[in-house]
Amino acid sequence: xxxxMKPSQPVTLTAETIDWNFGVSFNISGNSRVRSxxxxxxxxxAGLSAHYAYPSALRIEExxxxxxxxxxxxxxxxxxxxxxxxEDEEPFLPFLKGFHRQIPVTGQAKTGTEMKRALSQLxxxxxxxxxxxxxxxxxxxxxxxxRLEQIREMNRTSPRRFRINSMDTERIHYAAELLIRDPLNPxxxxxxxxKIGMSRSKFFQNFKMVFGHSPMGHLRSHRLRTAMxxxxxxxxxxxxxxxxxxxNNLSYFTRAxxxxxxxxxxxxx
Numbered sequence: 413x414x415x416x417m418k419p420s421q422p423v424t425l426t427a428e429t430i431d432w433n434f435g436v437s438f439n440i441s442g443n444s445r446v447r448s449x450x451x452x453x454x455x456x457x458a459g460l461s462a463h464y465a466y467p468s469a470l471r472i473e474e475x476x477x478x479x480x481x482x483x484x485x486x487x488x489x490x491x492x493x494x495x496x497x498x499e500d501e502e503p504f505l506p507f508l509k510g511f512h513r514q515i516p517v518t519g520q521a522k523t524g525t526e527m528k529r530a531l532s533q534l535x536x537x538x539x540x541x542x543x544x545x546x547x548x549x550x551x552x553x554x555x556x557x558x559r560l561e562q563i564r565e566m567n568r569t570s571p572r573r574f575r576i577n578s579m580d581t582e583r584i585h586y587a588a589e590l591l592i593r594d595p596l597n598p599x600x601x602x603x604x605x606x607k608i609g610m611s612r613s614k615f616f617q618n619f620k621m622v623f624g625h626s627p628m629g630h631l632r633s634h635r636l637r638t639a640m641x642x643x644x645x646x647x648x649x650x651x652x653x654x655x656x657x658x659x660n661n662l663s664y665f666t667r668a669x670x671x672x673x674x675x676x677x678x679x680x681x
Contacts, residue, residue, distance in 0.1 A: 413483075413484070413485040413487070414483075414484050414535065415482065415483040415484075415485075416483075418479070418480040418481070419476060419477075419481075420478065422477050422478060423475075423476050424473055424474065424475050424476070425473070426471065426472070426473050426474075427472050429470045429472070432466070433465070433466060433488065433489065434464070434465045434488050435463070435464055435465075435466075436462065436463045436485070436555070436559045437461065437462050437463075437485040437486070438483065438484045438527070438555075439456050439457060439458050439459065439461075439483050439523075440483060440484065440528075441458050441479075441480055441482040442458055442476070442477070442479045442480050442482060442483075443455070443456065443458060443477070444456045444474050444476045444481060444483075446472065446473070446474045446475075448466065448470055454518060454520075456483075459523055460520050460522060460523060461523045461527065461559055462520045462521075463519055463559055463563065464518045464519075484531055484534065484535070486555065486556065488556075519563065521559075521562045526558060527555055527558040527559070530554050530558070531555065533551055534548065534552070536664075537551075538661035538664035539658075539659075539661075540660050542597060542598070543598065543658055545600075546600065546601060546628065549601055549602070550601060550626055550627055550628035551628070553612065553616050554626050557617065576621050576622065580618055581622055583608040583609065583610065584608070584615075584618050584623075585622070586608060587604055587605075587608045587627075588619075588622075588623065590607065591627055591631055591634075592630070592631060595631065595634060595658050596657075596658050601615070601627055635657040636669060636672045636673070639653050639654065639657045639665070640669075640680065642656060642657070643681055644680060646681060650662070650677045654677075
């Protein structure tokens with residue numbers, strides 16, 4: 413859910429939960445107050461991220477003033493959430509174990525730099541169709557993982573290092589090959605994780621440990637390297653190359669190309 417508004421007068425947004433659910437929200441700008449019948453009032457300030465678990469048949473109200481309000485909320489259905497908690501081999505989702513017993517949970521923390529960047533990219537997604545779905549799923553999982561990492565850091569009593577064994581490393585490399593095999597029609601990330609026998613959370617975590625970036629970042633890097641080769645051949649213009657490698661937004665392609673190679677694509681031809 414994406415809210416981006418500037419009311420001419422104070423408004424109250426209301427919602428009712430139809431099932432026990434878990435969510436994470438990020439207040440990008442503007443302050444508000446959130447309350448329900450079964451929990452204390454929560455002050456939602458700009459720059460804070462929050463997680464919450466609400467039972468079914470609960471009315472939730474959010475009071476928004478007349479300042480600009482920008483917010484993103486990500487909701488997970490119970491089955492998806494329980495699958496994540498059950499599949500995880502590391503205590504990456506420790507507090508979600510209580511989700512089985514439907515224990516209400518709320519908490520806030522400052523939105524980190526990486527999460528802010530991912531939120532901005534989520535809002536300005538430059539893709540369409542299947543690639544758009546892949547991009548949005550990847551960013552949602554990246555944001556979700558960042559929030560869970562914050563929770564784990566707050567609850568951590570001693571330093572802990574995550575390790576990846578050689579077999580898992582090989583499986584991640586194989587997944588990376590499958591991901592870039594057909595850049596215009598990339599595989600669904602959930603299916604890709606299943607093909608190498610990993611849960612979604614473990615797949616995202618291990619992929620970043622091996623390559624230093626997310627699966628979507630890996631796909632984008634491959635597309636940009638392919639674009640560089642095509643431009644160096646001199647047979648196509650910038651627009652043709654951008655569409656050929658899977659970019660539907662020319663300005664986004666140009667920015668990404670400059671970030672990767674330090675020069676605009678028109679300079680290569």
